[in-house]
Amino acid sequence: MDKDTQEEFETCGECANRLQYWVEQHKKYTVKGRCAEYIPALRYADPDTLGVCIIGYDGEVIKGGEADIVFTMQSISKVISFMTVCMARGISYALERVDVEPTGDPYNSIMRLELKKPARPFNPMINAGAITVASLLPGSTKEGKFAALLDTLEMLLGRRPIVDENVFVSEKETAHYNFALAHFLRAGGNLECEVEDAIDIYLRQCAIEVTVEDLAKIGLVLACDGFHPLTYKRLLPVELARLTKAVMLTCGMYNASGKFAAFVGAPSKSGVSGGIMTAVPPRRHKATPFHNGCGIGVYSPAIDEAGNSAAGVKLLQHISEEWELSVF
Amino acid sequence: MDKDTQEEFETCGECANRLQYWVEQHKKYTVKGRCAEYIPALRYADPDTLGVCIIGYDGEVIKGGEADIVFTMQSISKVISFMTVCMARGISYALERVDVEPTGDPYNSIMRLELKKPARPFNPMINAGAITVASLLPGSTKEGKFAALLDTLEMLLGRRPIVDENVFVSEKETAHYNFALAHFLRAGGNLECEVEDAIDIYLRQCAIEVTVEDLAKIGLVLACDGFHPLTYKRLLPVELARLTKAVMLTCGMYNASGKFAAFVGAPSKSGVSGGIMTAVPPRRHKATPFHNGCGIGVYSPAIDEAGNSAAGVKLLQHISEEWELSVF
Amino acid sequence: MDKDTQEEFETCGECANRLQYWVEQHKKYTVKGRCAEYIPALRYADPDTLGVCIIGYDGEVIKGGEADIVFTMQSISKVISFMTVCMARGISYALERVDVEPTGDPYNSIMRLELKKPARPFNPMINAGAITVASLLPGSTKEGKFAALLDTLEMLLGRRPIVDENVFVSEKETAHYNFALAHFLRAGGNLECEVEDAIDIYLRQCAIEVTVEDLAKIGLVLACDGFHPLTYKRLLPVELARLTKAVMLTCGMYNASGKFAAFVGAPSKSGVSGGIMTAVPPRRHKATPFHNGCGIGVYSPAIDEAGNSAAGVKLLQHISEEWELSVF
Amino acid sequence: MDKDTQEEFETCGECANRLQYWVEQHKKYTVKGRCAEYIPALRYADPDTLGVCIIGYDGEVIKGGEADIVFTMQSISKVISFMTVCMARGISYALERVDVEPTGDPYNSIMRLELKKPARPFNPMINAGAITVASLLPGSTKEGKFAALLDTLEMLLGRRPIVDENVFVSEKETAHYNFALAHFLRAGGNLECEVEDAIDIYLRQCAIEVTVEDLAKIGLVLACDGFHPLTYKRLLPVELARLTKAVMLTCGMYNASGKFAAFVGAPSKSGVSGGIMTAVPPRRHKATPFHNGCGIGVYSPAIDEAGNSAAGVKLLQHISEEWELSVF
Structure with a gap:
């Protein structure tokens, strides 16, 4: 000291x-x-x-x-999923699929995906980027992908955090803008899993308690x-x-x-x-x-x-x- | 030491x-x-x-x-004009007129001014913001405003820099996007001087040699x-x-x-x-x-x-x- | 004569x-x-x-x-669903939910829904409008709504046309832009049925043979x-x-x-x-x-x-x- | 009879x-x-x-x-200038420079010019299109071009209409959005005369009395x-x-x-x-x-x-x- x-x-x-x-x-x-x-x-x-x-x-x-x-992480979890993907797949692999440029747009905005071709999300902190990142998590199932994210959190926190299932279920019921983003991304070939799974992972990570x-x-x-x-x-x-x-x-x-x-x-x-x-x-x-x-x-x-x-x-x-x- | x-x-x-x-x-x-x-x-x-x-x-x-x-400052001069306005008019005065949010758009983009009402430019580093800032420089004439900017530079450099007049004149001839931005800003009441003067100051500052x-x-x-x-x-x-x-x-x-x-x-x-x-x-x-x-x-x-x-x-x-x- | x-x-x-x-x-x-x-x-x-x-x-x-x-109607069916809704619900009811203004945008464009609040689709001939119209068809189930549309066609043609189920199934598999539109509309409260049902009706009408x-x-x-x-x-x-x-x-x-x-x-x-x-x-x-x-x-x-x-x-x-x- | x-x-x-x-x-x-x-x-x-x-x-x-x-034509004059250009330069020449597609946007909107490359105005009835058309009028000076437009009107009306100079001057003082459009068009190479002249012709035609x-x-x-x-x-x-x-x-x-x-x-x-x-x-x-x-x-x-x-x-x-x- x-x-x-x-x-x-x-x-x-x-x-x-x-x-x-x-x-x-x-x-x-x-x-x-x-x-x-x-x-x-x-x-x-x-x-x-x-x-x-x-x-x-x-x-x-x-x-x-x-x-x-105790509260849910919500968008703070985007940092964890981004780091998990970068560690598992490599930074350059991640950045080819999600840029790191700020946008000035609201977090759930969709129009930039339509305006810019190909529709690479501008950064992993907006919803379009975070949903893409969720789909890139290592693992072949949504459970496997989500477990990879929890592994990172466990490594950082020294304990495995839990998900507030009520929050997860509630969010899913009102996730229409996120579904819209995910379908748009899927249409453009940006997702590495199905829409339903990407949303499931993304909303589940939002419901992690900290x-x-x-x-x-x-x-x-x-x-x-x-x-x-x-x-x-x-x-x-x-x-x-x-x-x-x-x-x-x-x-x-x-x-x-x-x-x-x-x-x-x-x-x-x-x-x-x-x-x-x-x-x-x-x-x-x-x-x-x-x-x-x-x-x-x-x-x-x-x-x-x-x-x-x-x-x-x-x-x-x-x-x-x-x-x-x-x-x- | x-x-x-x-x-x-x-x-x-x-x-x-x-x-x-x-x-x-x-x-x-x-x-x-x-x-x-x-x-x-x-x-x-x-x-x-x-x-x-x-x-x-x-x-x-x-x-x-x-x-x-020796080369011309071009957009680097935006830093100087922004600081000059903040010192002369106060930071809060400046930020009411130009925000400090990144955009993800090209520097000469105009559409965000149309989409967002009122049309406050997103930051002083894009052209829309820099032209607005040029109009806010202290002084009642374009010469006075430009002199204020040069004063800041002289204070920082210990010498009064000069303007490459050829560059200034050339830029003005091709400044149509900047004129479009300036007129749009003027229409929204964002400029504190005439369009012609704001462009004149802005392009002159771009032509300062360093x-x-x-x-x-x-x-x-x-x-x-x-x-x-x-x-x-x-x-x-x-x-x-x-x-x-x-x-x-x-x-x-x-x-x-x-x-x-x-x-x-x-x-x-x-x-x-x-x-x-x-x-x-x-x-x-x-x-x-x-x-x-x-x-x-x-x-x-x-x-x-x-x-x-x-x-x-x-x-x-x-x-x-x-x-x-x-x-x- | x-x-x-x-x-x-x-x-x-x-x-x-x-x-x-x-x-x-x-x-x-x-x-x-x-x-x-x-x-x-x-x-x-x-x-x-x-x-x-x-x-x-x-x-x-x-x-x-x-x-x-024999070929499938695709977007031509939008005319039929629009007329069916106008007859069943009234023209003014329909026009409150879908305008009749041309846009200049591609048919599957989503950005205007984000730009304009509230997000009323501009006309029933673009996909956003047609999906909204599909949800407005009379009937409390997707089957009932689709039957209403077939009723209109039967009245006009003197026979009840059939759906090419292969086309319907194929379209649904690649309908990501339409799902994005439907979820966005649903988020804005524009749909009178669930997303899945609106898409189902819309794609089924596209697959009607004529x-x-x-x-x-x-x-x-x-x-x-x-x-x-x-x-x-x-x-x-x-x-x-x-x-x-x-x-x-x-x-x-x-x-x-x-x-x-x-x-x-x-x-x-x-x-x-x-x-x-x-x-x-x-x-x-x-x-x-x-x-x-x-x-x-x-x-x-x-x-x-x-x-x-x-x-x-x-x-x-x-x-x-x-x-x-x-x-x- | x-x-x-x-x-x-x-x-x-x-x-x-x-x-x-x-x-x-x-x-x-x-x-x-x-x-x-x-x-x-x-x-x-x-x-x-x-x-x-x-x-x-x-x-x-x-x-x-x-x-x-007696009142001023304002945008109604756009019909006359469009017809004048089509007659003098040919319909296909005109349509290569201005499309005939409706937009759904306000008449003075600029963003579509930025979004669509190259920036051909969507139709001659929005301001961007009308300013472009004004620049295409036959004649090598603004006076000549405006005279061509008056010639068409004289042919149609059997008298040569006059311009309300007060209206013209007033409009020019507040024409910032139009200047923005004109400079943007000029930047994209769409105008066949200088910005100032195109605006002059356009605003003068708006001030014709009928x-x-x-x-x-x-x-x-x-x-x-x-x-x-x-x-x-x-x-x-x-x-x-x-x-x-x-x-x-x-x-x-x-x-x-x-x-x-x-x-x-x-x-x-x-x-x-x-x-x-x-x-x-x-x-x-x-x-x-x-x-x-x-x-x-x-x-x-x-x-x-x-x-x-x-x-x-x-x-x-x-x-x-x-x-x-x-x-x-």
């Missing part, structure tokens, strides 16, 4: 206090959003909830607010370029971890990704359940907490117009300003 | 040698691009040229290849969050420098910005003349050269399909991999 | 000769098209075939070329504003017959409808099987055959880029010029 | 009475629209005005309401396939007259052309000044007035959302239903 780290540990209690204070300060922003309406599990979440967990390079864990709630601590753990591994700083194991190739962070920064916060990059500046991915997973790479600023990098998980289910947790974004912006989390 | 810096200076000669070697290695990629065709000054540039300049935090300057060629060393200087100031490490002067507010780097990373390399973020990972802006300006913020990796941050200027006029210098991108990717320039 | 009609009958044999001659002359245009490729039944049709049937106001029937081939004589019969009833001139029965309300002819003229020939209106000028609907159904309203020109109106059926399976029978369009243009069939 | 005509003349007084009555009945629909706002001359028109003139094949003229008001009687005269010539039934002169080639009527029917009433075709059914062109020019080809129905064809001019400046005269459309629909004007 070098001197910097020691100082950090000493101040960790202070950091936790400040984090708790900021959470209380930022709860008011929950009123700027509304819970997603399209399925009961999201609609009936408590909109006033705000919880956060930060895990640092040396294993320090600080939490604030309601940090123990906590903010889980998100912080994954964020930390990404922050450390795929190396787990506590177990001293390499979980992801460096090249993939950086690619993933780049995609999160440019495309991870729906069509508010540009503003989030500008005002928070740390690679992040959000989901309509109100979760945000953030990876903070090491920075030069020695005086700030977590300067060796950290992972952050946030949860607050009231989401803004772009689909991002309203209070979660505000809280992350505040933490970023105070503790210099921006990569810029 | 701390110990790290000293070591760096000692190895600077070695760095210069390696840079020169890499330039020679990457010249072959010039054949992957073609010089921009639409005006004589660009069309008749020597497509085999490749030059680079890096300026580090402590003032070390290394160059490689044909590093003394060298790779100039671009490296500006990149360095951005890398250092607006602080000039050699003159010990703050030239840009921290907040603006970070905002600008975020916009460069998400939107700076035309519609290949996502891939550039993934594989180079340093905030950059390119122009169709073949120039690229890169700002490399300080990183944690102490073993690598320029870990305290640097600015890079590259020039190679043969551009790829997206509009970026073909060999320039390849060279930057190589330098980034070798010296860990990525912010991720 | 008035004098005009008598003269016409006398020349009917001559007309038949000329029609046969024109068919032979226009066979050469089959090489300008290609059979639709996406299902075997269409792909393996004989591309050199050209057949035509004209039925006049007084019952005279003339034929030319291979006029006895001959050119069948098409001519329906065309004749439309030409006569819904009155059957031979049985002296009113089969369709005047208002609906005129509405249908207007929609055929503005939207019936895919995105070549404008040019077909200009150079043929008679309300027509084509299908990718190579059929065209034309309704020629009575005209003033007493010297020309069929001036009291007629229906025309054409079949030639090699279709052009817009999806219309290549030789069929050329033949109709020639007949229109010779016998003044244009409504203009 | 044949028997039919004689009967018609006898009832002409009765027809005039009924027309006057219908005008009074339909004045109430003026409240469904609003005068165009963008220039003073249109904004300050009296929105309660409704006037109509019908001229029949045998020269009978009937009028109703305020039929003597009355409803003028519109009825032109409509009559079109109705009679280019033959002037009173002077016994052929003014337009048959082929061109029919093409023009087809384009009017499919594209003439902005993006309500489909509904107008369905419920009025006579080739028409409207302008934002509130004028509508209608050509009613001869029909079979001997019992109805004007069955040998007629031209109609309508004026009522309050326009609906699509840009068509609100009361004018309602009046034409009523006349069409009563006197069977539909071509279908």
Whole structure:
């Protein structure tokens, strides 16, 4: 443990206090959003909830607010499926089928698939890209493909997460836009499995249950370029971890990704359940907490117009300003 | 001068040698691009040229290849006009008129202005945004507005750059897409001056002459969050420098910005003349050269399909991999 | 029988000769098209075939070329389903759910549904409109809805046509764009039945078997504003017959409808099987055959880029010029 | 004078009475629209005005309401410029540069020019097409080109109409969308003169002054396939007259052309000044007035959302239903 780290540990209690204070300060922003309406599990979440967990390079864990709630990953799972495909099939194989360019369009937009020939989805964080990625997962059955995704999560979390079957079933009943995308992709030859299976995998991954601590753990591994700083194991190739962070920064916060990059500046991915997973790479600023990098998980289910947790974004912006989390 | 810096200076000669070697290695990629065709000054540039300049935090300057060629800024000037407007009118004033979201569309695309009401351009790096920004420059005449932009450049470079009038005149003759954008913006009430003046300012800024060393200087100031490490002067507010780097990373390399973020990972802006300006913020990796941050200027006029210098991108990717320039 | 009609009958044999001659002359245009490729039944049709049937106001029937081939209606069935819905539910009910505006887009385009809110299909002749119309057919099951459509056809043809089950099954296997449209429509609340049922009805109607004589019969009833001139029965309300002819003229020939209106000028609907159904309203020109109106059926399976029978369009243009069939 | 005509003349007084009555009945629909706002001359028109003139094949003229008001042609002039270009350069020359397909888009839409390569405007009735057509007018100067258009009008009207210079100047000041279209077209190589000249010609033609009687005269010539039934002169080639009527029917009433075709059914062109020019080809129905064809001019400046005269459309629909004007 070098001197910097020691100082950090000493101040960790202070950091936790400040984090708790900021959470209380930022709860008011929950009123700027509304819970997603399209399925009961999201609609009936408590909109006033705000919880956060930060895990640092040396294993320090600080939490604030309601940090123990279990919620579904939703679009955050897109990061996991993308990494699983890249590891199993190779990055170049994946990128030939899904580009990594931001679009400015809503996440469920279909028109760009029609306008651009051939219809390669622009990035794996929009639904068209994520459904394509789901079909590329290794395995010859939908169960096998989904198991591959769970394997990645298990490797990252140290436990095999479970699926909220009620959420999965509810989402499937209202998944008409996703079915439209999947059929359009299938028509263009983009899917490597049947439409029904691709949707099944995609919606099942959306229904995986996590906590903010889980998100912080994954964020930390990404922050450390795929190396787990506590177990001293390499979980992801460096090249993939950086690619993933780049995609999160440019495309991870729906069509508010540009503003989030500008005002928070740390690679992040959000989901309509109100979760945000953030990876903070090491920075030069020695005086700030977590300067060796950290992972952050946030949860607050009231989401803004772009689909991002309203209070979660505000809280992350505040933490970023105070503790210099921006990569810029 | 701390110990790290000293070591760096000692190895600077070695760095210069390696840079020169890499330039020679990457010249072959010039054949992957073609010089921009639409005006004589660009069309008749020597497509085999490749030059680079890096300026580090402590003032070390290394160059490689044909590093003394004078070329026009073209789209790189969009960074300067955006910063000038933000400083003069305030960031929030600017962002109300131009968003900072990447689009995935070609730089001169007009359809998103029609589709989205009201027609606020998505970011200041596409032409629609840059023309809007030109109209927002402080000053009541086009001369005054352009002088404000030159003031910013003079502050950053320590000299007042000049305009290649031939280039300006040639561009104006073929600027029909830009005129279309400007009239469309004017129709929507987005311009704060007449169409003719906005185009005049915009095209004049495109015709400003620079060298790779100039671009490296500006990149360095951005890398250092607006602080000039050699003159010990703050030239840009921290907040603006970070905002600008975020916009460069998400939107700076035309519609290949996502891939550039993934594989180079340093905030950059390119122009169709073949120039690229890169700002490399300080990183944690102490073993690598320029870990305290640097600015890079590259020039190679043969551009790829997206509009970026073909060999320039390849060279930057190589330098980034070798010296860990990525912010991720 | 008035004098005009008598003269016409006398020349009917001559007309038949000329029609046969024109068919032979226009066979050469089959090489300008290609059979639709996406299902075997269409792909393996004989591309050199050209057949035509004209039925006049007084019952005279003339034929030319291979006029006895049985083929599937494909998009021509859209006319029948639209009329069935208008008769069962009322014209205003139908038009609230599907507009009657031409689009200029390909028949299977989806982007306009995304661009325009709420997503009412522009007309019943594009796939989005036809799938919506299929869902509006009277009946509470897909079998009931399809039977309603067959009832209309039986009333018009005097026999209950049959479905080519092989074609239906083949189409369903490759109907991904249609499924995408249907799911998108379902997401927007446009369908009055489940996606699977709407597609089932729509593809089954496409697979209804007809001959050119069948098409001519329906065309004749439309030409006569819904009155059957031979049985002296009113089969369709005047208002609906005129509405249908207007929609055929503005939207019936895919995105070549404008040019077909200009150079043929008679309300027509084509299908990718190579059929065209034309309704020629009575005209003033007493010297020309069929001036009291007629229906025309054409079949030639090699279709052009817009999806219309290549030789069929050329033949109709020639007949229109010779016998003044244009409504203009 | 044949028997039919004689009967018609006898009832002409009765027809005039009924027309006057219908005008009074339909004045109430003026409240469904609003005068165009963008220039003073249109904004300050009296929105309660409704006037109509019908001229029949045998020269009978009937009028109703305020039929003597002078107003500017606006988009109705697009018909004249299109015919002028077709006569001077040939129909095929014109159609290579402007298609005749309806679009479903607003008249000043630009995005289809970007989406479709090469950017041939879809039809001469949308602004993109009309500006292109203006540039194709015969003559080497803008004055020459405009004179050619006036020549056509003079031939049709028997007098040389004049331009309302105030309207022209006002329109030019607010013509930003048109300038955007023109520059975009120029960029794609579609214009045969400079942008400024094309706009000048186009806006000047919009400012030509006419009355409803003028519109009825032109409509009559079109109705009679280019033959002037009173002077016994052929003014337009048959082929061109029919093409023009087809384009009017499919594209003439902005993006309500489909509904107008369905419920009025006579080739028409409207302008934002509130004028509508209608050509009613001869029909079979001997019992109805004007069955040998007629031209109609309508004026009522309050326009609906699509840009068509609100009361004018309602009046034409009523006349069409009563006197069977539909071509279908």
